[in-house]
Amino acid sequence: MTKAIKLLTALPQMQRERLMELAKEVSFPEDTRIFEAGGTADxxxxxxxxxxxxxxxxxxLRRVTVASLxxxxxxxxxxxFPPYQWDFGAEAFSQVRAYEFEAPPVLALCVEDPLLGLSLVRTVCxxxxxRLEMTRGKLLEQYSLPRRGTL
Incomplete structure (x- = not known):
């Protein structure tokens, strides 16, 4: 399996610096619901x-963890991506500190600096x-059938 891509370190330094100008430091206490599936992703x-x-x-009554970050x-x-709604929910498993970015200013920066926009979209992709590869691996591991010739 491939190594996880880290957004900020994957961006070229100049583009990372421009993006970081829009960052706000936030924190979430343990057990905080950060967002819910279907909510507005902004x-x-x-x-x-x-x-x-x-x-x-x-x-x-039941949630299943699909990934840990x-x-x-x-x-x-x-x-x-439209329709700009969360596909999953997210919960702080421990105290979390993060950089928060509001989507409208980031998208405006991407229009202003198309190279930054392309780099950001490529990195997110x-x-x-x-994550899709990791999920596929987990599914294959969990639901794999015994190989032929084994009990």
């Missing part, structure tokens, strides 16, 4: 410390591809 975060679980509501990871990508 921002994203880069986790500085702590852990966040992405989850999916599978029954009215930590330092350097991108939290939230739905702000980039790499993050998504990595």
């Amino acid at each position: 921002r994203f975060w880069v986790i500085r410390s702590g852990a966040v679980h992405l989850d999916q509501q599978v029954t009215p 930590g330092a350097g990871d991108l939290l939230g990508w739905s702000w980039l 790499e993050v998504l591809a990595h």
Whole structure:
């Protein structure tokens, strides 16, 4: 499996610096719901410390963790794609410190600086591809059938 893509370190330094001008430092106490599936996706975060679980509501009383994120990871990508709604929920598994970015100013910066926009979209797509690969691996591991010739 490939190594996780870290948004800020994947961007070229000059573009990272421009993006960081829009960052706001935030924190979430342990067990805080950061967002819910179906809610309006108008921002994203880069986790500085702590852990966040992405989850999916599978029954009215049960959520299943689909991914765990930590330092350097991108939290939230739905702000980039219509209909701009969260696909999963997110909860702070521990005290979390993060950089928060509001989507409208980031999108305006991407229009102003198309190279930054292209780099950002490519990096977010790499993050998504990595997470899809990780999810695929988990599913294959969990639901794999015994190989022929084994009991």
